[in-house]
Amino acid sequence: MRIIEADQVADVRAGEVPAHVGVIMDGNGRWAQMRTLTRSEGHAAAEDAVVATVDACLDLGVRWLSAYAFSTENWTREVEEIAFLMRFDEWLLRKERRDELNEKGVQIRFLGRLDDPRIPEDSRDWLVETAALTEHNTRMVLGIAFNYGGRAEIVDAVRALVAQGVAPEEVTEERLAAELYAPDMPDMDLVVRTSSEHRTSNFFPWQATYAELVFLDTLWPDFREGHLYSAVAEYQARRRRMGAASAAAGADRRA
Numbered sequence: 001m002r003i004i005e006a007d008q009v010a011d012v013r014a015g016e017v018p019a020h021v022g023v024i025m026d027g028n029g030r031w032a033q034m035r036t037l038t039r040s041e042g043h044a045a046a047e048d049a050v051v052a053t054v055d056a057c058l059d060l061g062v063r064w065l066s067a068y069a070f071s072t073e074n075w076t077r078e079v080e081e082i083a084f085l086m087r088f089d090e091w092l093l094r095k096e097r098r099d100e101l102n103e104k105g106v107q108i109r110f111l112g113r114l115d116d117p118r119i120p121e122d123s124r125d126w127l128v129e130t131a132a133l134t135e136h137n138t139r140m141v142l143g144i145a146f147n148y149g150g151r152a153e154i155v156d157a158v159r160a161l162v163a164q165g166v167a168p169e170e171v172t173e174e175r176l177a178a179e180l181y182a183p184d185m186p187d188m189d190l191v192v193r194t195s196s197e198h199r200t201s202n203f204f205p206w207q208a209t210y211a212e213l214v215f216l217d218t219l220w221p222d223f224r225e226g227h228l229y230s231a232v233a234e235y236q237a238r239r240r241r242m243g244a245a246s247a248a249a250g251a252d253r254r255a
Contacts, residue, residue, distance in 0.1 A: 001214055003230045012229050013060060015236040018189030020064040021228075022211065023053060024203050027195030027219030040084040043091045045221035051097055054106060054142060056228040064141045064186055066111075068203050072149035075118065086123045088130075092144070098130055105139030111181040112148035113156070119147065143182060150205040153181055180206065187211070190235045192228070194220045212238055 004012065025046060032042025050067065057065045069092055070085055077085075089095055093108075101108065110127045127146070157179035161171060177183060188204060188211040196217045200208065214231045216223075 001234050004233050009229050012233050017060045020186045020188045022066040022188045022191040024068045024193035025220040031219040031221045039081050049223040052224045056225040066143040068145045070146045072152050102134050105137045107137040107141045108134045109143045110146045111143050112146045116147050150202040192231045194218050
């Protein structure tokens with residue numbers, strides 16, 4: 001992907017901006033290893049990238065940003081690393097940064113299996129407090145995928161339908177979508193993954209079905225506004241047919 005110059009940002013602002021951007025924040029551990037730091041120190045370095053990404057999205061007018069913070073598979077990591085990742089106020093959004101986002105009108109939600117007993121009570125309290133603090137903000141939604149897995153989300157939605165007594169023949173895409181963690185979440189237009197990995201790793205498979213995928217070599221702690229602008233410029237340069245057979249049938253359709 002070509003990194004755009006600062007004088008090209010105005011062109012990106014003037015173009016078609018994705019309503020919903022997803023970011024798979026990868027590379028914290030490798031970033032730390034390159035600097036002979038601990039993996040926890042690498043995670044702690046991720047906060048600046050999160051705030052820079054939020055600021056760039058606010059500047060462009062993105063309505064929803066979803067970030068992958070902790071997956072259902074991450075419980076297999078070392079105990080010390082997991083314990084650190086549970087402390088959101090020490091690595092992802094310290095209190096002062098959270099309060100800054102609140103002042104900017106950002107609503108913060110946590111999406112995943114939040115009732116998992118492995119999540120420490122004080123960590124869960126912090127998630128609830130943060131969501132309550134920002135729930136009335138309307139400028140942008142920052143959805144943080146925590147203890148999240150795309151397959152788990154779909155399984156939970158199916159279980160909800162079963163619990164309601166919905167018959168198999170009554171199950172539709174619309175009814176299942178209504179049971180996802182955030183039913184009001186718009187489909188993703190753009191998904192960006194850092195650190196050279198070219199896969200989506202169970203990141204919102206339902207919502208990202210038609211998303212444009214952009215992969216960067218940059219490690220997440222080094223991700224800044226310019227990278228997000230460049231990813232959006234790449235999105236704007238692509239033709240999205242959304243299942244149409246040709247450009248004539250679905251000319252330049254965007255979600």
